[in-house]
Each structure stands twice: as C-alpha cells, then as structure tokens.
Amino acid sequence: MxxxxxxxxxxxxxxxxxxxxxxxxxxxxxxxxxxxxxxxxxxxxxxxxxxxxxxxxxxxxxxxxxxxxxxxxxxxxxxxxxxxxxxxxxxxxxxxxxxxxxxxxxxxxxxxxxxxxxxxxxxxxxxxxxxxxxxxxxxxxxxxxxxxxxxxxxxxxxxxxxxxxxxxxxxxxxxxxxxxxxxxxxxxxxxxxxxxxxxxxxxxxxxxxxxxxxxxxxxxxxxxxxxxxxxxxxxxxxxxxxxxxxxxxxxxxxxxxxxxxxxCGLHHLKDEISAEEFDALRNRTDVQLIDIRNKDEQPHVDELNAIRIPLSELKFHIDLLKKEKQIILFCHSGIRTLDALDILQDECQLNNVSHLKGGIIKWLDYKSNKK
Amino acid sequence: MDIQILLFGSLVDVFGKKQLQLAQVNDTDTLRLALSARYPSIRDAKFVISVDKKITVENTAIDTTSEIALLPPFSGG
CATH class of the missing domain: 3.40.50.720 (NAD(P)-binding Rossmann-like Domain)
Incomplete structure (x- = not known):
C-alpha cells in the first residue's frame, strides 16, 4: 500500500x-x-x-x-x-x-x-x-x-x-x-x-x-x-x-x-414459450398468434401473422380465439401477457394459451443474433 | 381540513398527479380504505405509507399536520 x-x-x-x-x-x-x-x-x-x-x-x-x-x-x-x-x-x-x-x-x-x-x-x-x-x-x-x-x-x-x-x-x-x-x-x-x-x-x-x-x-x-x-x-x-x-x-x-x-406471482413460468420455440412455431397452421399490445404500438412486425387484440379489450373478444389451436400471446416484453394469461386461464377457462417470454423484442433480438 | 399526500413512482400515473388531497381520516388503516373506495384502480397496488417520514408497520394515527407519503416498490435496475 x-x-x-x-x-x-x-x-x-x-x-x-x-x-x-x-x-x-x-x-x-x-x-x-x-x-x-x-x-x-x-x-x-x-x-x-x-x-x-x-x-x-x-x-x-x-x-x-x-x-x-x-x-x-x-x-x-x-x-x-x-x-x-x-x-x-x-x-x-x-x-x-x-x-x-x-x-x-x-x-x-x-x-x-x-x-x-x-x-x-x-x-x-x-x-x-x-x-x-x-x-x-x-x-x-x-x-x-x-x-x-x-x-x-x-x-x-x-x-x-x-x-x-x-x-x-x-x-x-x-x-x-x-x-x-x-x-x-x-x-x-x-x-x-x-x-x-x-x-x-x-x-x-x-x-x-x-x-x-x-x-x-x-x-x-x-x-x-x-x-x-x-x-x-x-x-x-x-x-x-x-x-x-x-x-x-x-x-x-x-x-x-x-x-x-x-x-413473486411468477406462477405462469410453465406457460412460457422461448423466442427460439416461438420462431419455430409461429408459421404452423395449428398455432394462433395474438398480439395484445395497443393498436398503434411499435415495433410493427409484418411477417407475424397475428391478430391484434389490446389487453383491455381481450375479455370482449374471446370469440376470436381458436379453441382447437395452440394460442400464443405476445406483447412488448412479456409482462402484460401475464395479465392476459390470468384473464384467459382463470376467468375464461382456456387451457390452450401460452405466452412469448421476453415479448416481441426478445424474438427480434433472437432473430438478429441468428443472422 | 384535508390531508395532503405525496405520491411516488407508478402511483403518480395511477392517480394522475404528484400530490393528493383527501378528507381527513384518523389513521393509516382508514386512509387505505378511503383511498380504495375513492380510487378503485389502486385496490391491488402495493405501496407503503409513511407518516412524518417514518414507514408505518402498523395502524398509525394521522392528523391534518401529518406529512403523508405513499411509496411503491421499484424493481428496475
């Protein structure tokens, strides 16, 4: 010293x-x-x-x-x-x-x-x-x-x-x-x-x-x-x-x-889909993608064949969800989809729903790293 | 006389202002009930109440001269 x-x-x-x-x-x-x-x-x-x-x-x-x-x-x-x-x-x-x-x-x-x-x-x-x-x-x-x-x-x-x-x-x-x-x-x-x-x-x-x-x-x-x-x-x-x-x-x-x-309220861990899994599943015909972000929210991703139903309206549009398909929800970062899972699983008794872990930005990140 | 309440973090968004006025209540338990009754959207919000710069851990008396603040936990890093 x-x-x-x-x-x-x-x-x-x-x-x-x-x-x-x-x-x-x-x-x-x-x-x-x-x-x-x-x-x-x-x-x-x-x-x-x-x-x-x-x-x-x-x-x-x-x-x-x-x-x-x-x-x-x-x-x-x-x-x-x-x-x-x-x-x-x-x-x-x-x-x-x-x-x-x-x-x-x-x-x-x-x-x-x-x-x-x-x-x-x-x-x-x-x-x-x-x-x-x-x-x-x-x-x-x-x-x-x-x-x-x-x-x-x-x-x-x-x-x-x-x-x-x-x-x-x-x-x-x-x-x-x-x-x-x-x-x-x-x-x-x-x-x-x-x-x-x-x-x-x-x-x-x-x-x-x-x-x-x-x-x-x-x-x-x-x-x-x-x-x-x-x-x-x-x-x-x-x-x-x-x-x-x-x-x-x-x-x-x-x-x-x-x-x-x-x-810490993380009981939805079992319903997570990783960015890699999401990428493999997203174009399958037995999968339905639901974007729960608000109408004008960015980034807009054209290549995803998703229906946009904002979280606040989800309850009123349950009829748009296909019960025979695997439904994958996504939002910006995978936080709001936790609320959506609560609504769909607990209130609407749907058991075919999961969500994209880390949200759309995680998937975009995964894609850019893959290149 | 009203009581003045300082708001922090996400509570500013929930209430739409940095400071609240509320008709006088006598203690912190009653304050929580009064807040939930008037602002149903905060019913599930997590926050602690500080009275005269001390975080309350049990029901605590308040009066119109008390300095009251509602502090939510932050998680970001």
Missing amino acids: QTTPSYERYQRQLILPNFGEAAQQKLAAACVLVIGAGGLGCPALQYLSAIGVGHIGIVDEDVVSISNLHRQVLYTTDDLGKLKTEVAQDRIQKMNTNCIVLTHSVAITQFNAFDIISNYDVVLDCTDNFNARYIINDACTLLKKPIVFGAVFQYEGQVAVFNHGIDAVHYRDLFPVSPTAAEAPNCIESGVFNIVTGIIGTLQAGEAIKIITGIGEPLSNRLMSYNSLSLNVYTVKLSKNPDAKKNTPATKEEFLQYDYNQF
Whole structure:
C-alpha cells in the first residue's frame, strides 16, 4: 500500500478528512459483490474499482444487447452479444490493476446464492426483478451480510442499506409482500432515464464504501427516494415489520425450499414459450398468434401473422380465439401477457394459451443474433 | 381540513398527479380504505405509507399536520 504508484493513484482521496491510509487499507482488504451488471451495476463497479476495493465479484447471466447501451456505460457497441460479466471484468480490471475481479456468469437463485454471497463482506443489489431481490435479501439476512439496495422506476430511484447497524431491518420489513411483475414493471416495460441508474448505482457504491471504511452515516434503516425531474430527495425511516418475520426463511433449509415464484406471482413460468420455440412455431397452421399490445404500438412486425387484440379489450373478444389451436400471446416484453394469461386461464377457462417470454423484442433480438 | 399526500413512482400515473388531497381520516388503516373506495384502480397496488417520514408497520394515527407519503416498490435496475 505504501508504494508510490498506489499513493499517487489514491492521493486525492487519501488527503480527505477522515479518510487516509486506514480507510484505503480497509478498502484493499474488502470483498464486495455486485449482483446485476446493468444500469445500476455498471457505475457501481466503476467507482468501487477506481477507489481501490481489493476484491470485486460480479454476478450476471446476460449478454450485452443494444438497448442496454444508453445506460450501461461500461459497454460499447463492439461488446454486443458478449457476456456482461466478462466485459465488465476486463474494463474495471484495466481501470485499476490492484483490483481482483471475479465473475459469476449465472442468474442469482436460491440454490447458488449462499455459495456466491458467503465469500463477500458487502452485497450490492443491482438487479431488475423482485424474485432476485427477495432471494438476495433472504440469503444476506441469514448470512448476516449488509445489502446496499438500489432500484429505479422511470425518472425515480430508491436506495437503502439493509442488515447493517443496530436493530437492522431488511427489504421484507419495508415490503413484506412482493408485487407481481405486472404490478411493478421493469425498465423494459416502463422505460428509464439513464442518469437515474447512473446516480443510484453511484450512490450504492458510496454506501458500500462508507460501510467498509466507517466514514459518514450509511442509509442503514432508511430509504432514500430520488426524483430526477424535481431533484427532490425524500428519506424515510424504516422499522421492523411484524409481517416480515413470518414470511422470511429462518434457516438455510427453509430458504432452499421457499417458493419464490409463487411469492413473486411468477406462477405462469410453465406457460412460457422461448423466442427460439416461438420462431419455430409461429408459421404452423395449428398455432394462433395474438398480439395484445395497443393498436398503434411499435415495433410493427409484418411477417407475424397475428391478430391484434389490446389487453383491455381481450375479455370482449374471446370469440376470436381458436379453441382447437395452440394460442400464443405476445406483447412488448412479456409482462402484460401475464395479465392476459390470468384473464384467459382463470376467468375464461382456456387451457390452450401460452405466452412469448421476453415479448416481441426478445424474438427480434433472437432473430438478429441468428443472422 | 384535508390531508395532503405525496405520491411516488407508478402511483403518480395511477392517480394522475404528484400530490393528493383527501378528507381527513384518523389513521393509516382508514386512509387505505378511503383511498380504495375513492380510487378503485389502486385496490391491488402495493405501496407503503409513511407518516412524518417514518414507514408505518402498523395502524398509525394521522392528523391534518401529518406529512403523508405513499411509496411503491421499484424493481428496475
């Protein structure tokens, strides 16, 4: 640590009040896990590496796609189709050669969470779905690891620190009941202002640095909401929720057996058709394609022989659905079709319906990668 | 006197405004019922109620001076 190149690299932070050599050594010894290398994960990884965190782990199963580039600032057009973990590892390793970067190119699940998380001191939740957020929360709570939580919606963001400090609360104390995917849409479905992920991800890195070094007051037991349009920041205090305890797995065994799909309203997993399957099925005569997007919604795809029945009108046009065929529903990103499945299966008792996972954009993506 | 309610995230779209006025209610449970009665579309929406910048985890008294906010969970990243 005392060598001149390191001193010069970190000089501007070493001279900060209350920072100094001790804080730098704590950072060099720290192991930080960033789960999700997307809009939040990219800036978080950059700042964690640049400040001198010694060991950084990156969890993500996805490859870089073109719609990521407006906010996932570690990636370039040349990286399309490459694993995010590997590109991110290469970039942040080059930014700071003192940093050891490990990749976990998988989605976080209840079956791998313990093995991955147990090697780290602090976990950044930079994911984009509730299933992963509850899995991370429960694993970290059982393993007693602090979580720096970040999430975005359009022009707004949330940051919080869980499992840290006295009478520490966690995500289930804040939201004991998970919304379904349709109730709280992600960036694909609702859009996101790119700088919001930049700011929230950067704040997450800052909270992790504060936890490691002991400087300042982390957002423990507090939730900060940020609005990029008004530039208002609204911070509320959190406390233990009696409803949280009955839903939180109390042991590793309970955690492994927990039904996260059911809890997060993902009971339609069995009705999913992948983009590849969809591509193979779409021209068959025993298949009927239903586009449930609104009338003028883009992208318009001429080569799909689909009937357009907007979700809001679906109930009134059941007669257009062919009971003898396999019906495949699609929308923009595969979120609204979950509501459509509820309507058709539960209310209309149709059992020949499935939906395109990831929606029309996933299929277009699949087609362009196939070329 | 009305109570003032700050809205966040998707709730701004649901209510069509950033702030709500509602005839006074005495506690957060009654507030939830009053909101569902007046705005049926939010009946299934998930959100937590904060009173004076504290997230409520049980029924909590409110008055016209209370600062009330409705916060939904965000999932994007």
